[in-house]
Amino acid sequence: MKESTGTGATAEPAIRVEGIKVRQPSTGRTLLSEVSFEVAAGESVAIVGESGSGKSLTVRAMLGLLPQGLEATGQVRIAGERVDDDPRARRRQRGGVVSLLMQDPFTLLNPLRRAGRQIADGLPKGADAAVEVPRLLAEVGLPANVAGRYPFQLSGGMRQRIGLAAALAGGPRVLVADEPTTALDATTQREVLSLIRRVQRERDMAFVLITHDLRLAFSTCDRVMVMYAGRVMETGSAAAVRHEQFHPYTRALLAAEPPADRRLAVIPSVPGAVPAHDAAAGRCGFADRCSLAVPECRTGVPEPRPVRVSGNVREGRLSACLRAAELPAPPAPEPGVVSRPPVAAEPVLEVRDLRRWFAGSPHPALAGVSLTVAPGEVVGVVGESGSGKTTLARCVAGLERPDGGAILLGGADCSDYGRMGRAAVRQARRISQMIFQDPYSTLNPARTVGATLREALWADGRPAGPDDLARLLESVGLARDMAGMRPAGLSGGERQRVAIARAVAGEPRLLICDEPVSALDVSVQAQVLGLLAELRERLSMAMLFITHDLAVVRQIADRLYVLESGTCVETGLADRVLDAPEHPYTRTLLASVPDGSGDWLD
Amino acid sequence: MAGRDRGLFLLRRFAGTVVVVALLSVGMFGLLYLAPGSVQQTLLGTRPATLETIAAIQARYHLDEPLPAQYLRWLGGVLHGDLGTSVRTGMPVADMIGQRLPLTLALVGYGALLALLVGVPLGVVGALRRGRAADRLVVTAGVVGLSAPPFAVGLLLLVVFAAGLGWFPVYGTGEGLADQAWHLTLPAVALAVGAVGMFVRFSRAALIRELDQDYVVFARARGLSGAAVIGYALRNSLVPILTAAGLIVTGMLAGTVLVEVTFALPGLGSLLVDSVTFKDVPAVQALGLLFTLLIVAVNLLVDIGYSVADPRVRFGGRTS
Numbered sequence: 001m002k003e004s005t006g007t008g009a010t011a012e013p014a015i016r017v018e019g020i021k022v023r024q025p026s027t028g029r030t031l032l033s034e035v036s037f038e039v040a041a042g043e044s045v046a047i048v049g050e051s052g053s054g055k056s057l058t059v060r061a062m063l064g065l066l067p068q069g070l071e072a073t074g075q076v077r078i079a080g081e082r083v084d085d086d087p088r089a090r091r092r093q094r095g096g097v098v099s100l101l102m103q104d105p106f107t108l109l110n111p112l113r114r115a116g117r118q119i120a121d122g123l124p125k126g127a128d129a130a131v132e133v134p135r136l137l138a139e140v141g142l143p144a145n146v147a148g149r150y151p152f153q154l155s156g157g158m159r160q161r162i163g164l165a166a167a168l169a170g171g172p173r174v175l176v177a178d179e180p181t182t183a184l185d186a187t188t189q190r191e192v193l194s195l196i197r198r199v200q201r202e203r204d205m206a207f208v209l210i211t212h213d214l215r216l217a218f219s220t221c222d223r224v225m226v227m228y229a230g231r232v233m234e235t236g237s238a239a240a241v242r243h244e245q246f247h248p249y250t251r252a253l254l255a256a257e258p259p260a261d262r263r264l265a266v267i268p269s270v271p272g273a274v275p276a277h278d279a280a281a282g283r284c285g286f287a288d289r290c291s292l293a294v295p296e297c298r299t300g301v302p303e304p305r306p307v308r309v310s311g312n313v314r315e316g317r318l319s320a321c322l323r324a325a326e327l328p329a330p331p332a333p334e335p336g337v338v339s340r341p342p343v344a345a346e347p348v349l350e351v352r353d354l355r356r357w358f359a360g361s362p363h364p365a366l367a368g369v370s371l372t373v374a375p376g377e378v379v380g381v382v383g384e385s386g387s388g389k390t391t392l393a394r395c396v397a398g399l400e401r402p403d404g405g406a407i408l409l410g411g412a413d414c415s416d417y418g419r420m421g422r423a424a425v426r427q428a429r430r431i432s433q434m435i436f437q438d439p440y441s442t443l444n445p446a447r448t449v450g451a452t453l454r455e456a457l458w459a460d461g462r463p464a465g466p467d468d469l470a471r472l473l474e475s476v477g478l479a480r481d482m483a484g485m486r487p488a489g490l491s492g493g494e495r496q497r498v499a500i501a502r503a504v505a506g507e508p509r510l511l512i513c514d515e516p517v518s519a520l521d522v523s524v525q526a527q528v529l530g531l532l533a534e535l536r537e538r539l540s541m542a543m544l545f546i547t548h549d550l551a552v553v554r555q556i557a558d559r560l561y562v563l564e565s566g567t568c569v570e571t572g573l574a575d576r577v578l579d580a581p582e583h584p585y586t587r588t589l590l591a592s593v594p595d596g597s598g599d600w601l602d
Numbered sequence: 603m604a605g606r607d608r609g610l611f612l613l614r615r616f617a618g619t620v621v622v623v624a625l626l627s628v629g630m631f632g633l634l635y636l637a638p639g640s641v642q643q644t645l646l647g648t649r650p651a652t653l654e655t656i657a658a659i660q661a662r663y664h665l666d667e668p669l670p671a672q673y674l675r676w677l678g679g680v681l682h683g684d685l686g687t688s689v690r691t692g693m694p695v696a697d698m699i700g701q702r703l704p705l706t707l708a709l710v711g712y713g714a715l716l717a718l719l720v721g722v723p724l725g726v727v728g729a730l731r732r733g734r735a736a737d738r739l740v741v742t743a744g745v746v747g748l749s750a751p752p753f754a755v756g757l758l759l760l761v762v763f764a765a766g767l768g769w770f771p772v773y774g775t776g777e778g779l780a781d782q783a784w785h786l787t788l789p790a791v792a793l794a795v796g797a798v799g800m801f802v803r804f805s806r807a808a809l810i811r812e813l814d815q816d817y818v819v820f821a822r823a824r825g826l827s828g829a830a831v832i833g834y835a836l837r838n839s840l841v842p843i844l845t846a847a848g849l850i851v852t853g854m855l856a857g858t859v860l861v862e863v864t865f866a867l868p869g870l871g872s873l874l875v876d877s878v879t880f881k882d883v884p885a886v887q888a889l890g891l892l893f894t895l896l897i898v899a900v901n902l903l904v905d906i907g908y909s910v911a912d913p914r915v916r917f918g919g920r921t922s
Contacts, residue, residue, distance in 0.1 A: 063823060065819060065822065065823055068732075091825075093825075094822065094823060094824065094825035095824045095825020095826070096825060099823060099824045099825070100820065100823035100824065101820075102816055102819065102820050102823070103816075104816060107815060107816040107817060108816045108817055108820045109817055109820075110817045110821070110834045110837070110838065111817070111838065111912075111914065112837050112838055112911070112912060112913065113834070113837070121821070121826055121830055122824045122825060122826060150913050150914070152913075152914050163820070166820075166824055167820075167823075167824050169824065170824060170825050
């Protein structure tokens, strides 16, 4: 207002953040530091990073919405007004100037208030809710009668649209969206993102998107900013960064995202994990995982600086790599390999006409699904939520009783675990084991890793001495001294490795994997996929691989079954199904995979 | 659609309640037979056992009939308001209860209201000032209240406020509304002290949990006023607070037994104590049934409260 004298209102960026630092005073830890960026009016910027990169904390600090116990310093100007030292200005700006859309559509709405009234709560004073609420609902593509519904009566995609309408109710000039589509299905994700981008352009809002998915960022935003271990690594326009990366971390992140259009022999993954901000103090946070690191990388923190290649400054590009200008050209994309042909052998798993109908549900979860898995074969089952893929996995593992149909494991009937004898159940468990989606709830928090694995070895009648334990841990890429730790001390990727070790302790012939990598960061996902591929070779184990992610399934599956609403709509060799899909639903799924191009959302 | 859903919901809950009451009435009737000595002996009480009186009791209670018929006859009587005759006073039990019920209900209502008006706001203050001095004070006060038995609190109150300071009467019920309220204040406070602790705990914990939810952050982020945001969270804390209220009211019904004796109030609690002391089985039976009914009614009200507070209960939706 008063300070924007010289430059004029138009030149003032919508957001200017300078030197933000977030600390936790009770522990003395610093979680992120020296984060600076600008977003011009009407511009869209994506902040990209894995968990622990500080991307969410950055915007929470910018908006003054940090969780309890955290403190931020640094300058924040929103719409030309300095707000970091002025809580009242912040409160005044919320809703009308800047608004936030959050990640999880299932928790972001008040469960006890009708959708329309929640939207109306955010309207500016004096606005007529009877006019404005239907208008906002129409803007996010929902009919007016949705206003009378409670959140629990709406699907995830609809809830996120209500969230968007509520975030827009105050008419903000800046919209921040924190992973707004991560919890949604692929096809819904594309719809919601395309909606957000359309609304952003129509309203000419500045837009900040937080995401872990670099390709999604390229497709959605004008500019991207990559963060790692609480610092900015690289900034540039989406098209330019997509074309050429000036930081090894950005390259690694991009390489770790599996492509949907071809199968790689090996998914490039960087060993190690994202360090805590303080663990990388006084040096480049990525140096320990970087193959290009030189001693100077460890003697000081590299600042994001303009990139100068052979004397020319690259417009709008910043990189925090000391060697930004001299990075070797990235290797050409790996050519694809062909998935394995099916083996003609007695199947290890045969499912015939499996049916399951949950009480109170309008549709069957499984309406007669048949499939086979040959020994050593990886069979992918893909579909969105509600397709029945998880119910299928749970039936095969005996966690759910099918209403009809048959499940044969190694030729033995395992349709109803409740009616099988102890010995038969034991035999079935030796043939098949399961790993689950959520690494945070899959392990008993009260038991050490060693106790969990020892139990798995005993259950299979194997020796469980310290050496056996160490061998098992090493087989999944974990150090032997991890046996004494409890799950709370492990990262998501480490927990999932322990879960895999627990499942393969008895060297089962079939591993049922229910979305085993969808809760993991891309770089960890690449590591775990690599581990699964390696275990498959070593133990000649078959897999039933349940996933919603076509790019992931492309990397690991030999054959595919595509499920839609409990029926199998397409099946065949993975390459054939993904290169030449026959069913329209498969084509829709394929189109929903972000490809990084600017016109993906159009 | 919504109206029918609610009707169905209420019907289901009501049917369940009827079944519970029917089962409990069998238990209450069984008291007559579980009491030591013969049934005639029990019904005679302290009266002299002449042949005539025994014959009269045989005829009055149809003791020669089979047990289910006796039960149905008793139940029929109960349904018509005939709860039997007190062994101790010879009065109809229904009349005795009728005289004393209003006092006990007033006492419980007063106590619950006091506890609610003090406990919930304290819990809210604790949640909003989490971890600070005010919060610690509230939590400590809650624990002290919870651990104090009502009769001990009653005695303490009597000593300090009635005998010592003379602000309140030592015993009696008073005449007229204001005077009665004045007489009931100390007993109601004695009942409420523990309940305040419960309300503080439940409401504080529930509100703290809700304040951490995404929808609260989202509401703040899109510029809702502080009051509106707290309103969101409070509304969502209602179900645990209702649960606490149900537990508290039923607990208070039991607590009246001690408090009424401490303050010499002629309510159901003191009637129960007298009846038990005199082995007045018909009165104990009737009181037991009445307390059961009251507790069941409180639970039914809480269930209905849930459905009002949370549409997911009403529509049978899944709480995802």
